[in-house]
Amino acid sequence: MLACGRSGHVTYAPAEADVRHQLSARTAESGDAWRCLRCGTFVTGEPQLTGPAAQAPAVRRGQEIRSALILRVFAVERFVRALVAGVLAFAVWRFEYSRQSVAAAFQRDLPALRSLFHQLGFNISNSKLVGLIHHALTLSPTTIKLVAGGLAGYAVIELVEGVGLWLTRRWGEYFAMVATSLGLPYEIYDLASKVTVTRALFFVINLALVLYLVLTKRLFGVRGGKHAYEARLRSESVMEAAIEASAADRAEAAETEQNAAAETHQNAVAETEQNAVAGAGQNAAAETGQNTAPDLARATAEADTAPRARGS
Numbered sequence: 377m378l379a380c381g382r383s384g385h386v387t388y389a390p391a392e393a394d395v396r397h398q399l400s401a402r403t404a405e406s407g408d409a410w411r412c413l414r415c416g417t418f419v420t421g422e423p424q425l426t427g428p429a430a431q432a433p434a435v436r437r438g439q440e441i442r443s444a445l446i447l448r449v450f451a452v453e454r455f456v457r458a459l460v461a462g463v464l465a466f467a468v469w470r471f472e473y474s475r476q477s478v479a480a481a482f483q484r485d486l487p488a489l490r491s492l493f494h495q496l497g498f499n500i501s502n503s504k505l506v507g508l509i510h511h512a513l514t515l516s517p518t519t520i521k522l523v524a525g526g527l528a529g530y531a532v533i534e535l536v537e538g539v540g541l542w543l544t545r546r547w548g549e550y551f552a553m554v555a556t557s558l559g560l561p562y563e564i565y566d567l568a569s570k571v572t573v574t575r576a577l578f579f580v581i582n583l584a585l586v587l588y589l590v591l592t593k594r595l596f597g598v599r600g601g602k603h604a605y606e607a608r609l610r611s612e613s614v615m616e617a618a619i620e621a622s623a624a625d626r627a628e629a630a631e632t633e634q635n636a637a638a639e640t641h642q643n644a645v646a647e648t649e650q651n652a653v654a655g656a657g658q659n660a661a662a663e664t665g666q667n668t669a670p671d672l673a674r675a676t677a678e679a680d681t682a683p684r685a686r687g688s
């Protein structure tokens with residue numbers, strides 16, 4: 377698997393002997409092998425980590441690796457937004473500080489620039505940039521500071537979203553989802569007033585992120601919520617499978633033992649019965665012996681008395 381090739385296998389020896397047995401194998405030539413918690417193959421050599429099974433590292437596999445990759449693409453896009461907004465905030469803030477010199481330069485150089493561009497065939501009086509600078513120079517210092525503050529705030533929000541998504545933390549997913557959703561109504565309003573490629577693109581990206589987070593991360597209880605999300609993670613985990621298999625083995629062993637115990641008990645009962653029968657036999661034999669003894673005595677006595685009777 378790609379992730380194991382890049383960052384190596386993850387082997388873990390659980391402290392519980394029965395779980396350890398599930399995750400290890402003995403090879404003839406190279407000793408013990410341990411099952412990688414990510415790709416599931418057996419890797420020879422000592423386990424990297426050891427400890428209770430419950431404290432094994434949570435390793436992303438399959439679907440989770442793809443999901444983390446997608447979230448990181450979104451995270452990069454958020455970092456770019458944060459950077460652009462941050463630079464703009466700084467530029468607007470600097471502009472307010474040097475408004476006088478900007479205004480002076482604008483007044484001084486604009487006619488020269490205008491004639492230069494005019495000779496090149498452009499009319500920069502209609503240029504958007506010139507219009508924007510001209511407009512900015514008419515704004516009050518308070519408005520400029522508000523714009524700078526707004527841009528800085530946006531940059532911080534995008535940065536937090538980016539960090540949260542990059543680390544694929546649950547708080548980050550919630551934060552990104554809520555912050556992005558709050559921007560959607562404005563984006564729809566923006567699109568309704570005028571459709572541009574940039575606006576449409578930003579809207580699609582944001583909508584996709586919100587839907588992706590809510591559906592695959594099961595935020596706000598969607599599709600079973602956190603409980604179902606974690607259950608799915610557990611169902612994919614090699615360690616969880618080993619724990620379950622060892623529990624199943626234990627149950628089976630317990631059943632076998634019970635059966636064995638029941639058999640032993642039955643044998644014991646049968647033996648006792650046999651002994652009882654044998655005992656009864658012996659008793660019967662002894663009794664017969666006892667019964668025969670008087671007869672013998674009687675017979676002997678009779679024999680003894682016979683000659684006497686004959687003799688008298």
Ligand SMILES: [Zn+2]
Pocket residue numbers: 380384385386412413414415416417
């Ligand atoms: Zn591996």
